[in-house]
Amino acid sequence: MDLPCGTRNFDYARDMAVLRTKTHWALFLVFLLVLFTMPLYLSKYWLGVSNFIGISIIAALGLNLLVGYCGQLSVGHAGFIAVGAYTTAVLTGNLGVPFLLALLCSGIIAGLVGLIFGLPSVRVKGFYLAITTIAAQFIIIWIINHWSSVTGGFVGISVPLASIGPLEFRSEGSQFYLIMGLTALCILFSKNLARGRVGRAFVAVRDNDLAAEVMGINLLYYKLLAFFIGCFLAGISGSLLATWVGYMNAENFTLADSILYIGIIIIGGLGTTLGPILGVLVIRLLQQAIMYLSPLIESGFPVLPAGFTTGIGPMVFGLVIILFLVLEPRGVAHRWTLFKAAYRLWPFSY
Amino acid sequence: MAEFLQYVITGLAVGMVYALIALGFALIWKSSSVANLALGQLVLISSWFTYGMLVQAGLPYWIGFPLTIVFALFLGWVIERLTLRPLIAQPILSLITVTLGIGYFLEGLVTFIWPMSVAALPRMFPTEPFQIGPAVVSQEYAWAAAISLILFGLLSLFFRYHKMGIAMRATADDQLAVQACAIPVTRVFSTSWMFACVVAAVGGVLVSLIGGITFGLVETGLKSFSVVILGGLDSFIGCMVAGPIIGLAENLGGGYLTPLIGSGIKDIIPFIIIIIVMVIKPHGLFGEERIERI
Numbered sequence: 001m002d003l004p005c006g007t008r009n010f011d012y013a014r015d016m017a018v019l020r021t022k023t024h025w026a027l028f029l030v031f032l033l034v035l036f037t038m039p040l041y042l043s044k045y046w047l048g049v050s051n052f053i054g055i056s057i058i059a060a061l062g063l064n065l066l067v068g069y070c071g072q073l074s075v076g077h078a079g080f081i082a083v084g085a086y087t088t089a090v091l092t093g094n095l096g097v098p099f100l101l102a103l104l105c106s107g108i109i110a111g112l113v114g115l116i117f118g119l120p121s122v123r124v125k126g127f128y129l130a131i132t133t134i135a136a137q138f139i140i141i142w143i144i145n146h147w148s149s150v151t152g153g154f155v156g157i158s159v160p161l162a163s164i165g166p167l168e169f170r171s172e173g174s175q176f177y178l179i180m181g182l183t184a185l186c187i188l189f190s191k192n193l194a195r196g197r198v199g200r201a202f203v204a205v206r207d208n209d210l211a212a213e214v215m216g217i218n219l220l221y222y223k224l225l226a227f228f229i230g231c232f233l234a235g236i237s238g239s240l241l242a243t244w245v246g247y248m249n250a251e252n253f254t255l256a257d258s259i260l261y262i263g264i265i266i267i268g269g270l271g272t273t274l275g276p277i278l279g280v281l282v283i284r285l286l287q288q289a290i291m292y293l294s295p296l297i298e299s300g301f302p303v304l305p306a307g308f309t310t311g312i313g314p315m316v317f318g319l320v321i322i323l324f325l326v327l328e329p330r331g332v333a334h335r336w337t338l339f340k341a342a343y344r345l346w347p348f349s350y
Numbered sequence: 351m352a353e354f355l356q357y358v359i360t361g362l363a364v365g366m367v368y369a370l371i372a373l374g375f376a377l378i379w380k381s382s383s384v385a386n387l388a389l390g391q392l393v394l395i396s397s398w399f400t401y402g403m404l405v406q407a408g409l410p411y412w413i414g415f416p417l418t419i420v421f422a423l424f425l426g427w428v429i430e431r432l433t434l435r436p437l438i439a440q441p442i443l444s445l446i447t448v449t450l451g452i453g454y455f456l457e458g459l460v461t462f463i464w465p466m467s468v469a470a471l472p473r474m475f476p477t478e479p480f481q482i483g484p485a486v487v488s489q490e491y492a493w494a495a496a497i498s499l500i501l502f503g504l505l506s507l508f509f510r511y512h513k514m515g516i517a518m519r520a521t522a523d524d525q526l527a528v529q530a531c532a533i534p535v536t537r538v539f540s541t542s543w544m545f546a547c548v549v550a551a552v553g554g555v556l557v558s559l560i561g562g563i564t565f566g567l568v569e570t571g572l573k574s575f576s577v578v579i580l581g582g583l584d585s586f587i588g589c590m591v592a593g594p595i596i597g598l599a600e601n602l603g604g605g606y607l608t609p610l611i612g613s614g615i616k617d618i619i620p621f622i623i624i625i626i627v628m629v630i631k632p633h634g635l636f637g638e639e640r641i642e643r644i
Contacts, residue, residue: 073443075387075450120628126442127385127583131575132628134387135621138572142618146611256457259450266447311462318455325448326436 004344018191035180039173047172053284054179055240060264060276061190062233067262068270069194070226071206072121073130076137077261080231082253084110084238086144086151089159089248094150099162103239110235111228113140118227122220125209137255144250156249159242169243179240186233191273193229202226203271256314263321269331278332283317290316352484357601359482363491364560365577365597366498371553371570372577372589373502374546380522380584381542384434384445388453389550390571395456396422396551397471397558397567398464404472411474418551426547430540438536457568470562471555494556501552502590505545509586514541522584569617573600576620579627582637592635596620 004023009015019025039047063077074080084106091102117136121129144151151157162169162178169175193199201222204212213219242248260283268279294309324331371393378386386392399421403414433448461467479488509515520528521538529535550571557570577596581588604616633639 067443071443073446117625120625120632124628124632127379127446128579128628128632130385130387130446131579131624134572134575135624138618138621139625142614146614256454259454262447262450263454270443305463305465307461307463307465310465311458311460314454314458315462316458318451318453318458321451321454322433322448325440325444325451326433329440329444 016195036177039176044172047176049284049288051172051176051179051244053280054176054183055237055244056261056264056280056284057183057277058186058240059234059237060261060268060280061186061273062230062237063261064265064268064270064273064276065190065193065202065233066226066230068265068272068275069199069202069206070223070230071125071202071209072118072223072226073126073262074133074227074230075130075255075258075262076117076133076135076140077230077234078253078255078257079133079137079140080110080114080234081238081241081257082140082144082250083113083231084235085159085242085248085253086157086238087235088239088242089157090150092160092243093158098164099243100164103236106239107232107235110238111232114227114231114234115224118224118231121223121227134255134258137258141250141253152249154249156247158247159245161246162240162243175244179244182236182240186236187273187277190233194273198222198225206271260317263317265331266321266329267324267331269333272331272333274336275331275333278336282332283320286316286320287313352486353605354602355483355485356487357605358598359485359487360491361598361601362594363487363495363597364557364601365594366495367553367556367593368570368574368577368596369589369593370498370501370549370556371574372581372593373505373586374549374553375574375578376581376584376586376589377518377542377546377549379578381518382434382521382539383442385442385449386546387446387449388429388456389574390568391453391456391460392422392425392547392550393554393557393571394563394565394567395425395460396547397554397563398460398469400551400555400558401464401469401471401563405469415555418555419548422547422551423544426544427540429547430543434539434543435536438539453568468562468564471558474559490560494560497552497556501549502586505549506586514538518542573620576624576627578634579624580634582634584638585634585636588634588636596623599623 003020007020014020019028038050042050059077059081063074066072066074087106087109088099088102091097091105092099097105113136117133120132124132145154147153148155162175169178194202201212201217204215204217205219205222205226209219209223212222241252245252264279264283265276266279267282268277269275290313294312298304298308328335371389374392375386375389378384396418400414400418403409403417404411407414409417429452433452434445437444437448475489475493477489479486480492481487509519517528517533518538518541520531520533521535525535528538553574554567554570557567573596574593577589577592580595581590581592600616600619603619607615627634
């Protein structure tokens with residue numbers, strides 16, 4: 001039921017197309033129009049929120065390729081984002097490398113670091129891998145904090161604005177175009193990777209890696225490829241984060257963030273390209289809602305304990321992750337397909 | 351020499367507490383093969399609960415500690431009943447991430463109720479340090495090691511002779527056969543969670559008597575993962591052997607490497623050990639190597 005009635009496949013190319021019908025195209029164009037005119041009518045604050053959403057989507061797409069498609073659980077994603085962010089900071093700030101080159105380098109270096117910590121995945125999986133990546137998170141952050149001649153240590157490091165040639169992304173609006181453009185590219189890349197040869201191999205590895213190996217899938221290659229691509233996207237996201245924030249230290253990349261990214265792809269729906277996007281929207285907008293509402297609630301109910309504003313966020317996110325796992329393990333993306341099927345059949349029930 | 355002995359003794363004592371916390375992990379893993387990544391947060395919340403009982407409510411020890419144990423039992427039961435029971439037979443990914451979610455929730459709960467983020471438990475053991483050879487060791491370390499050992503002994507006796515202990519070992523061995531023998535598997539699961547929470551609580555109180563209650567306790571819980579990894583996931587003996595090894599490595603390494611590499615090396619030694627074990631011998635020292643079949 002993922003297509004409207006009467007849509008037929010006359011050739012392979014049309015069968016594989018992402019946008020199938022004229023309505024799809026119309027809706028897509030309207031969406032693009034709305035998205036790219038956003039800087040005209042959104043306030044600076046909300047533009048900032050959308051920029052952060054775009055950056056998070058890139059990271060979540062990477063994690064989704066690694067966890068959702070290839071089934072290799074990584075609880076150190078924030079660490080890999082940190083690698084990308086610091087690479088950009090050092091390259092553009094200290095060495096004066098142009099931004100686009102630094103962006104690419106960030107992705108590649110984060111990917112290579114991911115390869116190192118992904119190496120055990122060839123022999124172990126599940127919990128062992130989760131622990132290895134947690135260890136990766138702590139080791140990366142420790143190195144960042146203590147290699148202060150390069151990274152600035154606990155004090156942090158400032159990052160120059162992104163610029164391509166003479167074009168400098170100074171305002172929130174111009175950064176919006178940079179970030180959204182790259183996000184769109186990454187979504188396209190991830191979608192196409194997932195439905196191609198590599199993506200099918202990932203799914204086979206996820207479902208049963210022994211069986212996949214027997215079928216002739218090179219486990220070492222594909223598992224490490226998943227780690228490389230997942231961490232590459234994390235690096236790109238970190239690079240954008242660094243230039244967008246402008247000043248950062250290792251406090252921005254905690255284990256809690258890594259867990260939140262896992263939460264994001266679970267809430268969105270593992271193993272779909274739509275999932276990470278929806279998950280990021282849900283979590284980041286929920287964060288905004290909590291930030292807006294919790295002081296109001298606290299002033300309204302003086303009986304609440306003093307830690308209400310700081311504690312409520314993690315509590316809500318933890319609860320949301322648990323509830324989704326128990327009640328809707330396939331995430332918002334699954335609800336969306338159900339909804340689409342339902343409205344196409346309306347007013348009939350099947 | 352005195353320095354060396356000092357590091358060895360504190361390392362052994364702290365390692366015993368790590369081993370105790372790791373035991374809580376191995377318990378759950380053995381009976382239900384759920385990897386409990388919320389261990390650190392369980393340690394954290396039970397330490398804060400003890401603080402709440404002893405300092406904020408002003409209760410004496412002999413009421414405060416039993417209350418903490420009861421709280422831990424209750425916490426374990428609630429967690430198992432509400433989050434893990436509905437996920438029985440789900441893929442391992444969900445089982446791991448749900449404990450991550452629990453950890454996240456508990457951490458929020460702690461900042462919610464106790465926003466001060468640092469506190470100290472009242473002193474429980476006599477304060478004057480004693481001497482072993484040239485080394486001076488504070489009594490808390492000795493007590494912590496002794497209590498961990500006693501608890502470990504009690505637990506091994508429980509697993510050896512008590513009916514529930516035998517049922518838990520049997521469940522670890524073969525769930526289907528156990529169900530056929532009319533042993534309630536779900537009750538075994540919740541018992542293992544309750545026990546795990548109790549050991550985490552005792553370990554947490556021992557650690558926070560030494561170092562105070564901070565968010566570092568979460569990291570203590572994470573460090574005890576290196577104990578389970580090194581010892582082998584499903585082995586109690588492995589925990590007891592690997593715990594002191596990790597403690598020694600951490601304290602000796604911290605003591606002698608800090609001037610060379612820089613401060614804070616102590617805190618990541620367990621994580622480096624994890625990576626090394628993972629690459630060389632992923633099933634640990636005593637762990638059972640499972641052969642996979644399609």
